[in-house]
Structure formats: structure tokens, C-alpha cells
Amino acid sequence: MHHALSVSELNNYLRELLETNPLLSDVWVEGEISEFKRHAASGHCYFSIKDAEALLRAVMWRSAASRLPALPRPGEAVLVHGYVSIYPQRGDLQLYADMLLPAGMGILHARFEELKARLESEGFFSLERKRPLPARPRRIGIVTGPQSAALHDMLTVLGRRCPLVEVLVAPCLVQGERAPDSIVAALNSLFQAGVDVIIVARGGGALEDLWSFNDEAVARAVFASPVPVITGVGHETDTTIVDLVADLRAPTPSAAAELVVPELPELAAEVASARARLDAAARASLSLRRDQVAEAARVVERHSPLRRVDRERQQADDLVRRLERSVSAAIQLRGVALAGVAGRLQILSPRATLARGYAVVRRADTGQVLTHPAQAAPATPLAITLRDGELRATVENGEG
Amino acid sequence: MNAQTPMESYETLYARLQAVVARLEAGELPLAETLQLYEQGVQLAAECQRLLDAAELRVRQLQVAEPGLDLLP
Numbered sequence: 147m148h149h150a151l152s153v154s155e156l157n158n159y160l161r162e163l164l165e166t167n168p169l170l171s172d173v174w175v176e177g178e179i180s181e182f183k184r185h186a187a188s189g190h191c192y193f194s195i196k197d198a199e200a201l202l203r204a205v206m207w208r209s210a211a212s213r214l215p216a217l218p219r220p221g222e223a224v225l226v227h228g229y230v231s232i233y234p235q236r237g238d239l240q241l242y243a244d245m246l247l248p249a250g251m252g253i254l255h256a257r258f259e260e261l262k263a264r265l266e267s268e269g270f271f272s273l274e275r276k277r278p279l280p281a282r283p284r285r286i287g288i289v290t291g292p293q294s295a296a297l298h299d300m301l302t303v304l305g306r307r308c309p310l311v312e313v314l315v316a317p318c319l320v321q322g323e324r325a326p327d328s329i330v331a332a333l334n335s336l337f338q339a340g341v342d343v344i345i346v347a348r349g350g351g352a353l354e355d356l357w358s359f360n361d362e363a364v365a366r367a368v369f370a371s372p373v374p375v376i377t378g379v380g381h382e383t384d385t386t387i388v389d390l391v392a393d394l395r396a397p398t399p400s401a402a403a404e405l406v407v408p409e410l411p412e413l414a415a416e417v418a419s420a421r422a423r424l425d426a427a428a429r430a431s432l433s434l435r436r437d438q439v440a441e442a443a444r445v446v447e448r449h450s451p452l453r454r455v456d457r458e459r460q461q462a463d464d465l466v467r468r469l470e471r472s473v474s475a476a477i478q479l480r481g482v483a484l485a486g487v488a489g490r491l492q493i494l495s496p497r498a499t500l501a502r503g504y505a506v507v508r509r510a511d512t513g514q515v516l517t518h519p520a521q522a523a524p525a526t527p528l529a530i531t532l533r534d535g536e537l538r539a540t541v542e543n544g545e546g
Numbered sequence: 547m548n549a550q551t552p553m554e555s556y557e558t559l560y561a562r563l564q565a566v567v568a569r570l571e572a573g574e575l576p577l578a579e580t581l582q583l584y585e586q587g588v589q590l591a592a593e594c595q596r597l598l599d600a601a602e603l604r605v606r607q608l609q610v611a612e613p614g615l616d617l618l619p
Contacts, residue, residue: 310556312606414598417598428581
């Protein structure tokens with residue numbers, strides 16, 4: 147050290163030293179409140195914490211102070227979280243507090259509350275970022291303690307409900323100092339392997355046993371998960387930070403397993419329903435076709451040669467009937483004509499001539515009608531037919 | 547991670563079955579195609595059911611750096 151430091155240099159050096167110290171930059175202090183003051187204009191709070199032998203000045207900015215349910219009273223035992231630094235203008239070393247809790251709740255709970263408040267302000271628990279579980283997961287990742295009852299229960303449920311899925315188990319330590327790192331490593335290995343959903347399961351127990359699930363690194367790993375994460379806790383115990391960050395929290399590991407997969411009968415039902423639709427569609431198609439065939443048959447029948455024969459047979463019958471009718475008509479007609487002819491015959495009959503006074507002369511022996519005198523020699527007997535009778539006569543003389 | 551999981555096989559078959567049903571339901575197909583599709587659908591449904599009946603849960607343990615974390619024998 148070859149030259150003297152200015153006061154500013156020294157204070158700034160101290161500030162940097164304090165603020166980069168891992169213990170002092172994230173520290174819990176237990177003590178008793180003395181002289182707590184809230185600055186009316188700014189809303190910042192200035193106070194001291196002390197125990198039997200020592201005193202520490204502290205400041206809490208308005209933003210942190212606004213989260214206090216009530217301002218602490220002097221003499222109250224508290225747990226205060228924050229970082230230690232100095233205020234260079236005055237050279238005062240003080241605790242810059244961001245959280246103040248009653249000492250009675252214990253350091254673990256206090257830490258929990260502090261982390262929860264911080265992650266909440268970062269939006270880790272926001273409902274808008276909760277993702278729905280995949281409807282049909284193919285690969286399911288499980289982060290849990292090896293050989294745990296929780297794992298056994300989950301595999302039993304998955305095997306019973308939906309043995310179509312593949313399960314990737316990433317074992318981890320769930321207790322002890324190394325547990326948070328182990329859980330983060332297990333999560334990362336699942337992210338890398340590629341799964342559709344992750345179950346983080348833990349047995350229930352004392353708050354100390356759940357400490358790994360209230361760890362900030364674990365909370366951040368779950369938050370960063372590319373796929374939905376569901377937690378399953380052994381018993382209905384206090385909610386952990388990881389439960390809050392996860393997309394869904396199930397009451398038990400078995401319940402988590404049940405929530406992530408569909409049940410086999412659901413799949414069987416959808417196959418059965420598809421099968422039924424298949425049958426119905428085929429039946430509908432066939433019955434449509436049957437109708438078409440029936441219609442076609444009707445058309446064919448209309449044009450059938452048998453129909454034509456029938457039709458022609460009928461035509462023939464008609465013709466015959468018409469023929470019969472016309473024949474009988476013709477016959478009648480002819481009857482009338484015959485009558486006419488008979489009349490005419492009557493006219494031509496010799497009787498009519500006889501009636502007019504003519505006579506017909508026949509040889510009585512041969513019946514021959516005589517039209518020439520040579521036909522009858524003298525003494526030939528004659529029969530003369532008159533209108534009303536016959537005369538007998540004999541030829542007197544021959545010709546010439 | 548490259549082999550199909552049974553769920554993927556099931557989904558592939560089921561999607562094909564759905565497609566066949568949809569085509570049949572749309573109708574307007576020649577009779578031969580209708581019968582062929584129907585037979586194909588029946589077969590797909592049977593394969594789906596077979597997958598469901600035969601499925602056995604596959605469990606794999608990932609290698610994790612932590613020693614002493616053996617889960618399965």
C-alpha cells in the first residue's frame with residue numbers, strides 16, 4: 147500500500163467487499179426490533195435489530211415494507227433477510243432488509259416465505275403460465291427417490307391404466323445437502339431424453355425432509371422445464387415451492403400418475419366407436435347400393451322381353467277380339483246382303499214371270515223345258531206351269 | 547429414443563382407422579373400394595385392440611451421475 151486511500155475509495159471498497167460476500171449478500175439475522183421508524187414521505191423504514199450484546203442498523207425500502215402485514219413493534223423478536231452493505235455518505239454499516247418475519251416461525255419457514263415472495267414477484271406461480279397436461283403422452287418422465295414406495299405406486303398405476311406409455315425414471319436424492327443438485331440433474335437428464343410430461347414425486351415428511359423441494363435451483367429448473375411438470379406429494383403436507391411452480395399438483399404420487407395418462411378402456415372405447423362407425427358406414431353404403439340395384443332391376447324389368455311377349459300376347463288378343471268383332475259384323479252385313487240377293491233372286495224367279503201371265507212348258511215325260519218347237523214331236527205330253535197351277539196338254543202338230 | 551413407443555404405434559393406427567372411417571362415411575365410393583376400405587378398417591381396429599390388449603409398461607432408468615442411485619435390479 148504505497149498511497150493513502152480517499153474516504154470515498156475506502157467506503158466504496160468496503161461496499162464492494164460486503165456486497166460480493168456470499169454470506170453477507172443473502173443473510174438471515176435473528177434479533178429484537180428497536181426504534182422502528184417509517185419515513186412518512188418516502189415510505190422507507192429505518193430500524194435497528196439487537197440482541198443482548200450487539201446492535202445492527204437496518205433499512206427496508208418502501209417496496210419491501212409494503213408487503214409487511216403490520217409494522218413491527220419495538221421489542222418484537224424477528225427474523226430479517228437481506229444483504230449487508232455500507233452507506234458510503236455516512237459510513238454506516240447496515241442491513242438492507244427485504245423481508246421481516248416473526249422469529250417464532252423458525253428459520254426454515256422464514257426462508258420459505260422469502261423465496262416464495264421473490265419467485266412470486268418473478269411470475270413463477272402465475273396461473274397464465276400453467277400448461278395443460280398432454281392428452282396422450284407417449285413418454286413419461288419420473289423424478290423420485292430410488293426404490294421408493296412412491297415410485298412403486300406410480301409404476302403400478304401406469305401399468306394398470308395405460309401400459310402403452312414408456313416410463314423414463316430419473317432417480318435422485320431426496321434428502322440431504324446434495325439433494326437439490328441431484329433433483330436438478332435428474333430433471334435435466336429428462337429434458338435431454340425428451341419426454342412429454344414429468345412427474346416430480348416425493349414422500350411426505352417433516353419440513354426439513356421437504357427442503358430440497360423448497361430450493362431455489364430446483365424451483366428454477368422446474369420453471370424452465372420444456373414440458374409440463376406435475377408434482378405428487380406423499381401426504382397432504384405443506385405446499386412446497388416446487389408444488390407452486392409446477393403446472394399441476396396432485397395429492398399423491400399415485401394421483402399424479404393417474405392424472406398424466408388416459409385409461410386403457412378410454413382407448414378401447416374409441417376403437418370400438420370407430421369400429422361401429424365403420425360398420426354403420428359400410429351398411430349405409432351397401433343399403434344405398436341395394437336400393438340402386440332394386441331400382442335398376444325395376445328398369446330392366448320394364449324393358450324385359452317377357453314383358454314384350456306379354457304385351458304382344460295382349461296385342462294379339464286384342465287383334466283376335468277385333469277380328470272376331472269385325473268378322474261377326476261382316477257376317478251380319480252379309481246376312482243383310484243375302485236378303486237383298488234373295489229379293490233379287492225373287493225378282494228373277496219364273497214365278498214372278500208366271501204371275502205376269504207367262505207360262506213354262508216342259509215335256510211331261512222328261513221334264514225338259516221347251517224353248518223350240520222341234521223339242522216336242524206331235525203327241526208329246528206337255529206340262530204347262532201357270533202362276534196358280536199346272537195344265538196337261540198334248541202336242542197337236544209339229545213344226546211346219 | 548428413436549423406436550416408436552406403443553402409444554405412438556397405437557396413435558398411428560388409430561389415425562389411419564379414423565381416416566378410413568371418414569372416407570367411408572363420406573360415401574360416393576365405388577363398391578369395390580367400399581369393401582376394400584371396410585376390410586382395411588376392420589383390420590386396423592383389430593390391430594388397435596391387439597396393441598391395447600398386449601401392451602406392457604416399459605420402464606427405463608436414465609443414467610444419472612450420482613452413484614448409488616440404482617433403482618432397478
